[in-house]
Amino acid sequence: MAQATNSEPFSRREWQEILAYLPPKADRTAAKAAIKAAAHEYSTCDDAPKYAEHQRQSQQWLLVRDILKSDNAKKTREALARSAREISPEPLKSDLLRLIEGISSFPERANSRAKVRFVSGLEHLYARIFDAWIAAGGRLSKTQTGKLASFTCAIVNPIAGKRLTGAGIKKAVERYEKRRSVYLKGEGDLAVEATVVKLKSE
16 A cells, blocks of 8 residues: 655545545535645744744734723713714714724723634634535535544544544534634624725625
């Protein structure tokens, strides 16, 4: 049997097994490229500096939360709300009201971002696998058996040296969906560009 190499993460037999789990109409060439890239990324990752950066980002989000919940921020929002009642024309007034609303709701969103758990190299590998599965036309499933579970095991077991269980895959899918929901909610985040503050539309 052909063995995996540094440039080729899986043997021919392993590739056949992995690709056989994909939906019938999947682009197997694209899926193979995505899986190969994910495997290479996992084999070369170093979690230590990534964890340190994750902690730094969490602290920054907590700082943003605390600033926007401060008394000064509250007074600023109240002053803006009073001014908004006197402002015209209407399009600009609507933009200001949306800005005020966005600032008011942002502390909770910043808090949620700060609490997102660290994504380890293995966890990121799961995410890349699920991304490849979805791109190939598959549907996420929290069942502990089935093609997604088999697809994931066929990739992770050889390169991570783990024997995955159905329960472990179910939890990985749940964490993946939770992270996606947090990031998708951030699409309307406030952005500061130079000295202009504007609200991104979703």
